[in-house]
Amino acid sequence: MSERLEDIAIAMVAKGKGILAADESSGTIKKRFDSINLTSTEDARRDYREMLFRADDAMKNYISGVILYDETLRQSARDGTRLADLIKAAGSIPGIKVDAGAKNLAGFNGETITEGLDGLRERLNEYYELGARFAKWRGVVAISDTLPTWGAVRQNAQALARYAALCQEAGIVPIVEPEILMDGVPGDHSIERCYEVTDLVLKTVFNELYDARVKLEGMILKPNMVIDGKNARKASVEQVAELTVRVLKANVPSSVPGIAFLSGGQSDVEATAHLSAMNAGYDMPWNLTFSYGRALQAAAIKAWGGKDENVPAAQAAFTHRARMNGLAATGAWTEAQEKNA
Template sequence: MDIEDELQATIADMVQPGKGILAADESLPTIAKRFKPVGAESTEETRRAYRSLLFTTPGLGEFISGVILFEETLGQCADDGTPLAQVLAQQNIVPGIKVDKGKIPLAGAPGDEITQGLDGLAERLRVYKGQGARFAKWREVYAIGERNPTQLGIDANAEMLARYAAVCQEEGIVPIVEPEVLIDGDHSLQHCLEVNEAVLHAVFHALHRHRVVLEYMVLKPSMVLPGKLHPTRATPEQVAAATVKVLRRTVPAAVPSINFLSGGLGPAEATANLSTMNALFSGLPWALSFSYGRALQEPVLQAWAGNAENRAAAQQALYQRARLNGLARYGKYQLEMEEEP
């Protein structure tokens, strides 16, 4: 199988009706922060046990087509000794890998940040591919403030995403391109729309310059939302209309799937927003799906609480959350479904 065939096969497995992506690629500091409220200590073994719990959830492959792994996880095994990447493959779920190395301040653009990790990326991808990874993910972040993001920040981050995506495709790895516009702050829905539009324009210009084949990538953007401190919250209908407006203006039809990040939204809110988009807008050129982390895992963590005896309840919580998001892919989620067993 040549590289183009590999990329096409991976995209076909990742982009399926009624399915989305589970983001389980939390860094060590982030997963420690997730574990703390439920009383679980973050050690290599507890992280392995928790992620093994996620990936062995019966029926998970009905609604999840891919999982983004942290580097540590790709080398770990389930309780029976099966590599976790293989556990996913047995559920017809594509294993992927987070490959960026975290963000630092961007020189010359106070308030903006840039992500590291391009050095040695091709070599790392070959290792990850040998361990079973078939796609990768790279995240750039954009804070909204009085002066941010700057044009320098927008352009520099777009360049990093495009360079990463080009390297991935050369290695036969499908890139997930994640430009995350943060919801921190008091900005309005309209201001967020304008920033998202500028960011996505820059990203796709950079992808074109670097000859990234759009048919063999997945976009993981933010929804258009007012800031957390804004006095007025947006309805799912307002979020859907603003988000789809930006996507229509910026994302070429060749992109097969747009898998939203949840970006701090609660589980029900993230699901409702996605479902409303799919209910209100038909005939769009791309699939509208999910690539949620906390919005899928929050109920799981609460049910698990670091206790192996709670494994079945935690897996049921994940299955239920994945099922509801699977319905959202068809625009069929209703809030009252949250009360169903």
């Protein structure tokens, strides 16, 4: 495919397709394996991800790109095929998580800054040679009645912009991911409060991207949806869709090719329903799609259980969720399809 940033970005948000976030850190994947009583070894992690990447129906029809962890980008399948080449063979694009995680921000109690800028230029050049054509960096923003502070929002936005500029220099499309934590502490914020914070964060992020001379046509935004906290009253699907579209229209330039949402603590079906409502109910200048991790994988990992004989069932579970979200990315998902599939 074309190596132009704009063309790669457009392919990543192709209509009816979305991005599989398979970039769980070693600690996160261990927690998921603990849930099925499986020891997290390098071979087990490879086998699990190979199982997903060989789910041909899901990968070819509903997955446009896969975000990988450093280990996975370097791994080969049991038969010796590089995992990145499995992804390419399915017509999907390999990507890579490049941040080093959110750490406590000095002087800002309860807030974090994402690290990983040191040496990033050299790592991006290596990842390009390994086949990655897009990258991801997650900036985490705490939310409460008093948080976030302006200082924390600005510093995370600056880091996202510096990362994005370095990606484009290396010929890699940056996914810019500012996440307001739905499931953070105390997690009782209203949907209106989430709107206020999301509005501030997106305004700040795009100001910093502009100042960093990031080409908006060659990036993807990965935001949270506007949603209430995990311990708050649950807003309706329609309200989530309306407020999310409103904040995007207020802040995201139309030159951005697409927006791929994170699922951010929502259940599998909630994340699908909200995405479909946005695509069905509103005219927008960008393609709206998904970049889900747990919301695509939870059913598959449970069905797999770490056993080879369960691979077909696990792939079927993954394909079902990928298909449901593919429908949502066109506004065509319904509860009846969810239940009857």
